[in-house]
Amino acid sequence: MSIKDLNRSLWVFHVNTGSCNGCDIEIVAALTPRYDAERFGVKLVGTPRHADVLLVTGPVTKDMKDKLKRVYDQTPDPKVVMSIGNCGNSGGCFYESYNIDGPIDKVVPVDVYVAGCPPRPEAIIDGVVKAWKKLEDLEAKK
Amino acid sequence: MMDPLLMNVAMIPAVAVLGIILGLIYKGIDRRLAARMQARIGPPLRQPFIDLKKLMMKENIVPKNAVSWVFNFMPVVALASSLMLLMYIPFLQIPAILAGSGDLIVILYVLIFPSLALVVGGFASGSPYATVGAQREMVAMLSYEVPLAITIVSIAWLMSMTGSIGTAFDLAAVSAANIWSLVGPIGAVGLLLLLVVLIFVTTGEMGAIPVDAAEAETEIAGGLLAEYSGRNLALFYLTSAVKMVALGSLIIALFLPMTPVQLGLVQAGNTGMIANVLCFLAKLFVVVFLSSTFIRVAVARFRITQVVKVYWGYTTLAALLGLLLVGVDILLKVS
Ligand code: SF4
Numbered sequence: 001m002s003i004k005d006l007n008r009s010l011w012v013f014h015v016n017t018g019s020c021n022g023c024d025i026e027i028v029a030a031l032t033p034r035y036d037a038e039r040f041g042v043k044l045v046g047t048p049r050h051a052d053v054l055l056v057t058g059p060v061t062k063d064m065k066d067k068l069k070r071v072y073d074q075t076p077d078p079k080v081v082m083s084i085g086n087c088g089n090s091g092g093c094f095y096e097s098y099n100i101d102g103p104i105d106k107v108v109p110v111d112v113y114v115a116g117c118p119p120r121p122e123a124i125i126d127g128v129v130k131a132w133k134k135l136e137d138l139e140a141k142k
Numbered sequence: 143m144m145d146p147l148l149m150n151v152a153m154i155p156a157v158a159v160l161g162i163i164l165g166l167i168y169k170g171i172d173r174r175l176a177a178r179m180q181a182r183i184g185p186p187l188r189q190p191f192i193d194l195k196k197l198m199m200k201e202n203i204v205p206k207n208a209v210s211w212v213f214n215f216m217p218v219v220a221l222a223s224s225l226m227l228l229m230y231i232p233f234l235q236i237p238a239i240l241a242g243s244g245d246l247i248v249i250l251y252v253l254i255f256p257s258l259a260l261v262v263g264g265f266a267s268g269s270p271y272a273t274v275g276a277q278r279e280m281v282a283m284l285s286y287e288v289p290l291a292i293t294i295v296s297i298a299w300l301m302s303m304t305g306s307i308g309t310a311f312d313l314a315a316v317s318a319a320n321i322w323s324l325v326g327p328i329g330a331v332g333l334l335l336l337l338v339v340l341i342f343v344t345t346g347e348m349g350a351i352p353v354d355a356a357e358a359e360t361e362i363a364g365g366l367l368a369e370y371s372g373r374n375l376a377l378f379y380l381t382s383a384v385k386m387v388a389l390g391s392l393i394i395a396l397f398l399p400m401t402p403v404q405l406g407l408v409q410a411g412n413t414g415m416i417a418n419v420l421c422f423l424a425k426l427f428v429v430v431f432l433s434s435t436f437i438r439v440a441v442a443r444f445r446i447t448q449v450v451k452v453y454w455g456y457t458t459l460a461a462l463l464g465l466l467l468v469g470v471d472i473l474l475k476v477s
Contacts, residue, residue, distance in 0.1 A: 009189070009196040036182040038173075041189055047271070049203060049371040052196070076201035076371040 009041040010128060013051035013075070017068050017104070019058030022118035023085035027055055030121040037125055048074040053131060055124075056110075059087040059094040060102030072108040078138065080131040082112040084124060089113045150239045154229065157239065161228045165383025166190040168390075168426065172435045179439045190383065194376055202372030207268035216263030217370070217377035223255030224384040231391045232317050233422065244311040246294055249392065253290075253347065256381050257283050260366050263378075267369035275366035278446045282353060285453035286346035292461040293336045293343070296468050297396060300324060303472045317399040325471045332467025337397045339461045344389045344433040346453065348382060351438040353449050390429040398425050 016024055030037050031044060045051055048071045060068060072081070081104075086092035088104040104110050111134045114127040170187040177184025204210045229239045230249050242248075257279060264276030298311050304324045325333060346353045367378060401418040444452060 009192045033181045036177070036184075038177060038185050039183045041185050041192060047368045049369055050367070050375060052200070074203070076203050078200070 009043075010052045010080075010131070011043045011045045011050055012053040012055050012128075013045055013048050013071070014055045015057070015068060015071050017056060017058035017064040017088070017102070018061035018100070019085060019087055023057040023087070026118045026121055027057070027084065027124060030124045035121045035125060037128070040125075040128070042128060048072075049076065051075050052079055053128065054079065054081045054108075055084055056081060056088055056104050056108075057084045058102075059091050059097070059100045060104055060107055061099055062101050065101040065107055068104070068107050078135065080111045080134060081108055082114060082127050082131060083110045084114045084127070085119060086115060086117045089115060092117060153239050157228055158225045161225065161384050161387050162380055164426075165380070165385075165387045166194065168386060168430050169383050171427070172430060175431065175435045176439050179435070190379075194379060197376035197379065198373060200372040202374060203369075205268055205369050208369065209266040209268070212266035213263060213369075214374065216259045216266065217374040217381070220256045220259035220263070220381040221377050221384065223252060223259065224381045224388060226255075227252050227388040228384060228391075230313065231388060232314050232395050233391060242312075245313050246298065246311040246316070249313065250291065250294060253389075254283065254287075256385055257347070259381075260378070263370070264366035264368075269369045271368040272366055275368065279349075279366055281446055282346060282349075282449050282453075285450045286343045286353075286457075288454060289339050289457040289461040290343045292458065292465055293340050296332075296336060296461075296465040297321060299465075300329070300468050300472065313395055317395045320399055321397070325468060326475065327471075328474070329468045329471030332464040332469075332471065333397070335460055335464035335467065337393070339457055339464065340393055340397070341429065341433045342437075342457055343453075344393065344429070345437055346449075347389055348386055348434060350434045352441040352444050353452075354443060386430060386434070387426070390426045390433075393429050394422065394425050 014024065014027055029035065031042070048054070052075075054072065054075060056068065058064070083089050083104045087094060088102065088110075091097070091100060091103050094100050094102075101107065112127045112130045114123050116123055119127075167187070167190075169190040170185070173189060174184040174187055204213055227249065230245050230252065261276045261279050261283075264272040264279065297316060300321060301316055301319065301324075304319075321333060322330060367375065370378060401421060
């Protein structure tokens with residue numbers, strides 16, 4: 001049993017921390033027949049307990065900060081956090097807003113940033129591939 | 143020659159391992175086919191094995207407000223009872239390891255165990271989602287139990303009316319008798335109805351999509367399994383794989399027991415054995431395809447109230463109609 005098994009079976013959980021829904025729809029688009037992320041064993045799950053990857057979208061509003069932290073803690077190790085969209089990466093169009101506690105990497109450690117407003121499904125799948133690489137590096141360090 | 147008892151004990155791990163591997167392979171086929179039906183490419187066939195290995199590697203979290211020993215114990219119970227179910231079912235006319243008088247009734251009871259373990263585990267995990275899921279699973283269990291019981295009873299009745307009163311509830315005897323040969327055309331229609339009912343009950347037992355309100359991941363976050371992770375989740379995953387094989391084989395043993403050798407298509411011996419195994423795998427595939435893959439892709443999820451209505455209403459009615467037709471057939475024959 002090694003990290004290799006994780007590569008081919010990434011179960012993703014989607015956390016919306018106040019995004020405009022644009023990024024969320026692109027995530028769903030990555031699972032549709034056209035892009036079919038399930039080819040690589042990627043599966044959308046309904047609870048953080050089953051997840052390997054957290055797909056976080058949105059700029060983290062004040063209300064969602066605590067919830068995002070809790071979802072992160074509820075996810076079993078080893079795990080990867082991906083920040084999808086400019087909102088989550090930097091604040092995007094909500095940069096320096098009075099009502100956000102983000103961007104995401106201020107709240108939880110982020111491993112992969114996917115840029116775009118919203119990013120294309122290809123970019124999201126590419127991000128998942130980068131996440132594999134992170135896990136491989138983790139394994140190499142051991 | 144080995145002592146038969148010893149031989150049986152030695153068979154148990156073999157059947158268990160075989161059941162698990164077969165279950166995972168069929169799960170892979172199921173996922174791949176479902177993907178193809180949705181015009182996707184789908185995961186590789188060995189995906190369930192990869193998933194399982196991954197789950198074994200992950201952290202196993204026990205929530206703070208869970209009853210931890212029950213929470214950890216129930217996955218083991220679920221897997222053990224589903225494996226036990228496998229021991230009661232004859233494959234390819236070879237008598238089951240635990241076969242005995244009246245084992246059909248035992249199977250009815252053992253069938254409840256894996257779902258019950260899920261329910262108890264769900265209640266023990268202390269999460270509102272899991273609790274809602276557990277309640278729904280109980281309701282679903284109550285609903286598909288009725289048509290299942292009617293189906294088993296009608297087969298037993300058919301057996302007892304056609305002369306084998308003593309062995310009416312023995313799965314091996316039912317399987318050897320080939321119930322289709324016991325009825326005329328009217329009864330055959332009845333049996334066909336019962337077969338359809340049993341396949342649909344299997345869908346419910348496996349918690350596949352139209353009747354998976356208890357595990358609805360989009361509304362109650364995975365329901366019963368919401369708090370399970372890592373090794374415990376892997377055990378439940380295995381349970382569902384084994385249960386799929388067990389239920390499929392039960393349907394085959396009850397309704398489709400004929401092997402190519404018995405039908406005289408191939409000679410007994412090595413080729414006969416291979417043909418038998420292949421035929422069994424094909425039959426299992428058909429049952430799994432109809433009860434899980436096809437219906438899962440074709441239909442959306444029922445609400446829990448609709449699950450009750452579908453099972454207690456339409457399915458029970460269909461089962462009763464089947465029973466009636468079989469009964470009419472028997473009475474016509476007797477008089
Ligand atoms: S990055 Fe753009 S599309 Fe995504 S949530 Fe923010 S505003 Fe919406």
